[in-house]
Amino acid sequence: MGQIALKNQExxxxxxxxxxxxxxxxxxxxxxxxxxxxxxxxxxxxxADPTAFVETDQDGxxxxxxLVENMHCANCIKTIEQTLKSNPAVLDARVNFSTRRxxxxxxPDDVDVGELVKPIIALxxxxxxxxxxxxxxxxxxxxxxxxxALAVAGFAAANVMLLSVSVWAGLFSEDMGPATRDFxxxxxxxxxLPAVAYAxxxxxKSALAALRAGRLNMDVPISxxxxxxxxxxxxxxxxxxxxxxxxxxVTLLFFLLIGRYLDNAARSKARSAAERLLLLKxxxxxxxxxxxxxxxxxxxxxxxxTHVKIMxxxxxxxxxxxxxxxxxxxxxxxxxxxxxxxxxxxxxVFAGTLNLSAPLEIEATKTGDNTLLGDxxxxxxxxxxxxxxxxxxxxxxxxxYAPAVHIxxxxxxxxxxxxxxxxxxxxxxxxxVLIITCPCAxxxxxxxxxxxxxxxxxxxxxxxxxADGLERLAEVDTIVFDKTGTLTEGRxxxxxxxxxxxxxxxxxxxIARNSRHPLxxxxxxxxxxxxEYLDVEECPGEGLKAVLNGTAIRLGNRTFCHVSGDAxxxxxPGPELWxxxxxxxxxxxxxxxxxxxxxxxxxxxxxAQGFKIDLLSGDxxxxxxxxxxxxxxxxxxxxxxxxxxxxxxxxxEAAGHKVLMVGDGLNDAPALASAHxxxxxASAADISQTAADFVFQGxxxxxxxxxxxxxxxxxxxxxxxxxxxFLYNAIAVPLAVAGIVTPLIAAVAMSASSLVVCLNSLxxxxxRKGVMQ
Amino acid sequence: xxxxxxxxxxxxxxxxxxxxxxxxSLKSGQYEDLDGAANRILIDDENDEIT
Numbered sequence: 150m151g152q153i154a155l156k157n158q159e160x161x162x163x164x165x166x167x168x169x170x171x172x173x174x175x176x177x178x179x180x181x182x183x184x185x186x187x188x189x190x191x192x193x194x195x196x197a198d199p200t201a202f203v204e205t206d207q208d209g210x211x212x213x214x215x216l217v218e219n220m221h222c223a224n225c226i227k228t229i230e231q232t233l234k235s236n237p238a239v240l241d242a243r244v245n246f247s248t249r250r251x252x253x254x255x256x257p258d259d260v261d262v263g264e265l266v267k268p269i270i271a272l273x274x275x276x277x278x279x280x281x282x283x284x285x286x287x288x289x290x291x292x293x294x295x296x297x298a299l300a301v302a303g304f305a306a307a308n309v310m311l312l313s314v315s316v317w318a319g320l321f322s323e324d325m326g327p328a329t330r331d332f333x334x335x336x337x338x339x340x341x342l343p344a345v346a347y348a349x350x351x352x353x354k355s356a357l358a359a360l361r362a363g364r365l366n367m368d369v370p371i372s373x374x375x376x377x378x379x380x381x382x383x384x385x386x387x388x389x390x391x392x393x394x395x396x397x398x399v400t401l402l403f404f405l406l407i408g409r410y411l412d413n414a415a416r417s418k419a420r421s422a423a424e425r426l427l428l429l430k431x432x433x434x435x436x437x438x439x440x441x442x443x444x445x446x447x448x449x450x451x452x453x454x455t456h457v458k459i460m461x462x463x464x465x466x467x468x469x470x471x472x473x474x475x476x477x478x479x480x481x482x483x484x485x486x487x488x489x490x491x492x493x494x495x496x497x498v499f500a501g502t503l504n505l506s507a508p509l510e511i512e513a514t515k516t517g518d519n520t521l522l523g524d525x526x527x528x529x530x531x532x533x534x535x536x537x538x539x540x541x542x543x544x545x546x547x548x549x550y551a552p553a554v555h556i557x558x559x560x561x562x563x564x565x566x567x568x569x570x571x572x573x574x575x576x577x578x579x580x581x582v583l584i585i586t587c588p589c590a591x592x593x594x595x596x597x598x599x600x601x602x603x604x605x606x607x608x609x610x611x612x613x614x615x616a617d618g619l620e621r622l623a624e625v626d627t628i629v630f631d632k633t634g635t636l637t638e639g640r641x642x643x644x645x646x647x648x649x650x651x652x653x654x655x656x657x658x659x660i661a662r663n664s665r666h667p668l669x670x671x672x673x674x675x676x677x678x679x680x681e682y683l684d685v686e687e688c689p690g691e692g693l694k695a696v697l698n699g700t701a702i703r704l705g706n707r708t709f710c711h712v713s714g715d716a717x718x719x720x721x722p723g724p725e726l727w728x729x730x731x732x733x734x735x736x737x738x739x740x741x742x743x744x745x746x747x748x749x750x751x752x753x754x755x756x757a758q759g760f761k762i763d764l765l766s767g768d769x770x771x772x773x774x775x776x777x778x779x780x781x782x783x784x785x786x787x788x789x790x791x792x793x794x795x796x797x798x799x800x801x802e803a804a805g806h807k808v809l810m811v812g813d814g815l816n817d818a819p820a821l822a823s824a825h826x827x828x829x830x831a832s833a834a835d836i837s838q839t840a841a842d843f844v845f846q847g848x849x850x851x852x853x854x855x856x857x858x859x860x861x862x863x864x865x866x867x868x869x870x871x872x873x874x875f876l877y878n879a880i881a882v883p884l885a886v887a888g889i890v891t892p893l894i895a896a897v898a899m900s901a902s903s904l905v906v907c908l909n910s911l912x913x914x915x916x917r918k919g920v921m922q
Numbered sequence: 923x924x925x926x927x928x929x930x931x932x933x934x935x936x937x938x939x940x941x942x943x944x945x946x947s948l949k950s951g952q953y954e955d956l957d958g959a960a961n962r963i964l965i966d967d968e969n970d971e972i973t
Contacts, residue, residue, distance in 0.1 A: 246958030
């Protein structure tokens with residue numbers, strides 16, 4: 150033990166740590182694998198101007214809040230915190246694993262914040278400073294408020310129920326005197342009334358807001374029932390009466406608050422995921438001044454006509470025209486094309502594309518919101534507004550339910566007044582109707598199913614981002630897929646490995662690891678590329694040149710390697726590379742963007758279930774057609790721009806279809822936002838993940854089928870829950886109208902219906918176990 | 923029935939104690955990083971090495 154602990158200590162200072170949990174990652178190393186480049190991440194951190202985010206607390210210590218990426222397990226927490234604390238200036242370093250945030254407090258004297266966090270970034274945990282005031286979200290406060298109300302209601306419900314049970318027991322044994330009963334009623338009143346006043350506020354406020362707007366929502370009958378029940382019970386207690394509903398009013402609040410809390414927690418989780426993605430977008434640009442020197446500025450200050458320098462591995466911050474240089478650009482985010490395009494002086498380039506092989510200098514033509522990227526964001530926002538019109542199932546039912554309940558209560562009141570002649574008695578029966586019909590089970594019907602379903606999906610690595618996503622997904626009849634990165638892995642892989650000798654592959658890999666070009670990366674992945682560093686020259690758009698032991702070696706396209714047009718195998722038209730060693734025969738490397746595992750099965754499955762499947766891609770026609778053939782998709786559309794995709798979805802919608810969009814690229818983001826419901830892989834562009842309702846992790850496409858299955862099962866369960874709640878009403882309401890409901894019947898009926906609804910929802914979880922067997 | 927005069931306050935007091943404890947834990951931020959707490963239990967304390 151001592152040995153291991155010591156080892157841990159040593160390794161921590163070296164930036165590595167041993168596996169603590171058994172099957173989780175060894176932090177630093179894994180984080181480093183996920184990170185693009187620690188050096189670039191550090192530049193990003195510095196260019197985000199961290200000193201502007203540093204605050205001073207009342208003791209004069211400096212404070213910084215940052216977001217942390219690539220955190221996976223306990224080891225990551227430990228590595229980050231201990232690495233930071235090993236610096237004597239640091240007073241406090243605390244990671245919040247749930248929200249992926251880091252809080253740092255240190256002595257400000259002579260300590261540069263960049264130097265302080267550099268070791269963390271070097272370990273592969275990119276940091277982004279943020280202003281905590283910006284994201285103190287209303288949802289989190291609302292959550293805490295609901296939790297407090299829930300605690301108060303729970304306390305009151307338990308204690309009042311304790312007293313009520315004694316009263317009921319006395320009722321049956323008939324030996325409780327009226328004095329004792331009144332005494333217990335008074336104590337109940339003292340507990341219940343403050344609890345109702347405090348814990349009922351979320352409902353009262355929402356009901357008031359609805360009434361002011363001239364609408365009725367579920368909270369109106371809830372508030373009425375709770376207030377009237379408490380008020381009437383107080384009147385009964387004062388008169389020494391028998392019909393006291395304190396227990397009903399507080400348990401009602403307790404159950405409803407559970408539903409409200411679950412609902413709110415799901416919603417705020419979705420929101421914080423989106424917030425996090427938006428906060429990570431800190432962009433800087435390096436501009437070239439007229440005297441030739443460079444300066445890093447924030448991207449907003451770049452004006453058209455400014456020359457911007459783009460290093461290898463940088464994303465373009467603005468749209469522009471290439472002024473100097475020649476390079477390969479990864480345009481997959483914008484067009485969905487899997488191969489980079491070669492640009493040289495005079496070519497138009499777009500913000501959001503990634504520079505792969507050589508430094509470029511571009512002259513900005515459009516900046517900020519005017520760039521193609523800005524257009525896409527605008528398209529997406531416009532599309533999202535359309536979707537906000539969706540009315541949730543529970544709210545649709547409330548639209549019928551609330552008026553019906555109020556009319557029923559009014560009829561009961563008038564009926565009893567006319568028949569029995571006493572308005573006090575009539576009022577009591579009307580209140581009994583309101584209590585019985587109070588949508589307690591209805592309030593739980595949707596949130597409980599949602600929580601169970603989200604939990605089940607989470608186990609499979611699927612995150613539910615939109616609170617109403619499952620409801621919308623269950624209505625879908627058409628599925629539109631994007632190609633690159635969605636049906637395929639969006640990553641090129643070597644396909645003719647067996648035709649190449651290991652020696653050649655390793656040599657090629659050794660050269661290729663110097664380049665960021667997707668084909669070179671594929672070669673580097675296929676071979677091990679070990680051996681000493683080679684001095685490689687990259688010719689953008691052509692290939693790589695190296696000299697080993699006096700022999701010239703080239704890795705690149707046909708013309709670059711002097712290969713005649715008809716050489717090599719042409720069976721699979723796809724991207725290729727050639728390896729030419731001086732005086733030897735050139736060797737062909739062929740690549741293909743592989744299908745995601747499970748893609749074919751999932752498509753067949755979905756077609757068999759009667760879904761209409763479309764393929765919508767920005768890639769070239771031949772590539773899309775080939776893929777559509779392989780997967781058996783009849784409706785495919787190639788070379789679609791983002792706005793074409795949105796138009797396609799709109800036309801499907803106009804034809805009465807409810808569309809599920811599955812996509813990953815930046816170019817899909819507007820389509821994802823405008824579809825009835827959307828899904829994207831975790832490898833997708835940030836903005837697409839923000840737009841999507843569901844995000845699935847892992848490579849397997851079967852997550853799509855699983856999500857649809859769970860969504861449909863949830864809808865079935867929600868309808869079952871509603872039916873159960875209505876069935877209960879159908880039995881209890883006539884009793885209430887007839888005036889034979891006692892507080893005991895009300896309490897039992899209400900708790901029973903809520904329990905039945907919860908248990909029914911849990912069946913979703915049981916079925917998972919069944920599937921696993 | 924005089925025993926009720928003791929038992930009811932005792933019951934309410936114990937319930938209130940639970941409520942107060944919950945509200946305190948909520949206020950002191952114990953519900954802010956549930957995933958983190960689950961993971962931190964795996965981390966060894968710094969001072970429990972056997973030397």
